[in-house]
Amino acid sequence: MSSTVLYMSMSLDGFIAGPNESLENGLGDGGHRLHEWAMTGDGVDLEATSRSGGANGKIVDEFMTTGAIVAGRGTFEPADGWGGDHHDGVPIFILSRDRHEAEEAKWPLVTYVSDVGTAMARAKEAAGGKDVLVHGAGTAQLALAAGVLDELQIHLIPVLLGEGRRLFEHLGADHIELEPIRILEGAGATHLRYRVRR
Amino acid sequence: MSSTVLYMSMSLDGFIAGPNESLENGLGDGGHRLHEWAMTGDGVDLEATSRSGGANGKIVDEFMTTGAIVAGRGTFEPADGWGGDHHDGVPIFILSRDRHEAEEAKWPLVTYVSDVGTAMARAKEAAGGKDVLVHGAGTAQLALAAGVLDELQIHLIPVLLGEGRRLFEHLGADHIELEPIRILEGAGATHLRYRVRR
Numbered sequence: 001m002s003s004t005v006l007y008m009s010m011s012l013d014g015f016i017a018g019p020n021e022s023l024e025n026g027l028g029d030g031g032h033r034l035h036e037w038a039m040t041g042d043g044v045d046l047e048a049t050s051r052s053g054g055a056n057g058k059i060v061d062e063f064m065t066t067g068a069i070v071a072g073r074g075t076f077e078p079a080d081g082w083g084g085d086h087h088d089g090v091p092i093f094i095l096s097r098d099r100h101e102a103e104e105a106k107w108p109l110v111t112y113v114s115d116v117g118t119a120m121a122r123a124k125e126a127a128g129g130k131d132v133l134v135h136g137a138g139t140a141q142l143a144l145a146a147g148v149l150d151e152l153q154i155h156l157i158p159v160l161l162g163e164g165r166r167l168f169e170h171l172g173a174d175h176i177e178l179e180p181i182r183i184l185e186g187a188g189a190t191h192l193r194y195r196v197r198r
Numbered sequence: 199m200s201s202t203v204l205y206m207s208m209s210l211d212g213f214i215a216g217p218n219e220s221l222e223n224g225l226g227d228g229g230h231r232l233h234e235w236a237m238t239g240d241g242v243d244l245e246a247t248s249r250s251g252g253a254n255g256k257i258v259d260e261f262m263t264t265g266a267i268v269a270g271r272g273t274f275e276p277a278d279g280w281g282g283d284h285h286d287g288v289p290i291f292i293l294s295r296d297r298h299e300a301e302e303a304k305w306p307l308v309t310y311v312s313d314v315g316t317a318m319a320r321a322k323e324a325a326g327g328k329d330v331l332v333h334g335a336g337t338a339q340l341a342l343a344a345g346v347l348d349e350l351q352i353h354l355i356p357v358l359l360g361e362g363r364r365l366f367e368h369l370g371a372d373h374i375e376l377e378p379i380r381i382l383e384g385a386g387a388t389h390l391r392y393r394v395r396r
Binding site: 012013014018019029030033144152154156158159160161162163166167168171172173174175176177178179180183185190192194 | 217227358359361371374375
């Protein structure tokens with residue numbers, strides 16, 4: 001059965017981006033540090049990371065064989081919409097209060113959805129039995145609050161970023177219990193996978 | 199050589215206590231959840247956890263064979279000063295702007311120190327080659343900022359607490375790089391050990 005799985009790189013102090021994020025500075029100041037485990041040279045290189053094998057390669061392979069994407073505008077825009085195709089032509093559901101009809105016309109894989117529950121349900125349906133890749137802190141928070149996130153795949157990075165944007169905020173005082181299902185030690189990242197208990 | 203090692207239970211979302219902490223509610227609302235890995239029944243039971251073996255027992259054994267303690271008033275007071283003896287009569291250095299002479303007279307193992315660098319240096323000297331157990335979020339933040347914390351031993355708890363007190367705050371925008379040195383999977387806690395790079 002398809003699960004909705006949040007994939008995020010997070011510093012030990014809980015940040016997924018550095019301070020001063022903007023469209024041109026999508027990871028915030030110094031935020032590239034969180035993605036070094038999947039970089040060669042100056043940029044993220046998923047193919048090279050996959051080929052390198054080990055835990056990091058395994059994680060990238062899982063990530064790149066998901067059957068649909070759910071993300072927010074804050075992830076989609078700085079990534080230039082992944083050129084309209086994140087990987088392998090799988091459907092992309094973008095959580096947004098507004099429609100962006102020009103983008104939908106240009107990029108047929110992209111659908112705007114205003115409600116996180118609908119986004120997850122449609123993505124699961126579209127994923128053809130594969131997992132759904134969920135991306136972005138805002139989307140994660142909405143999905144956790146709505147009870148529609150099935151798993152967390154955290155790439156825990158051995159650094160204290162000190163400032164920036166936190167992955168987990170505004171969740172309220174009710175505890176959300178997690179079940180650890182896998183720990184993989186990669187070079188430069190510890191990959192922690194949890195199932196959300198409901 | 200002696201290392202200063204922060205031992206703290208932390209939720210995946212970075213909290214070490216629930217909201218509404220007070221002297222009578224030292225862990226904050228629901229904060230006991232973070233210590234269940236070392237509890238039997240209603241309370242923390244280090245002897246039972248040690249006897250249970252496994253990763254949790256190993257961690258408790260390490261914790262209880264440290265040679266000195268450094269903590270802040272926020273840790274020391276709600277614990278009633280551990281009755282003046284945390285374990286085995288090792289010296290206890292409490293970081294505080296104020297002296298508390300009545301307590302020092304009552305508890306000969308306890309010394310008040312106003313500066314984190316001095317506290318760590320004196321504790322290392324007093325530890326007789328063993329590690330120094332460091333405890334408390336405020337103390338951790340001061341020690342990280344001053345560059346006098348050698349290692350972090352985080353008991354990562356599979357729960358999102360949502361609200362409470364965070365371990366890592368007020369650290370500023372300079373990254374602090376960590377070197378992962380050990381991961382142990384215990385029942386109800388993943389024990390992550392890092393060396394602070396300097």
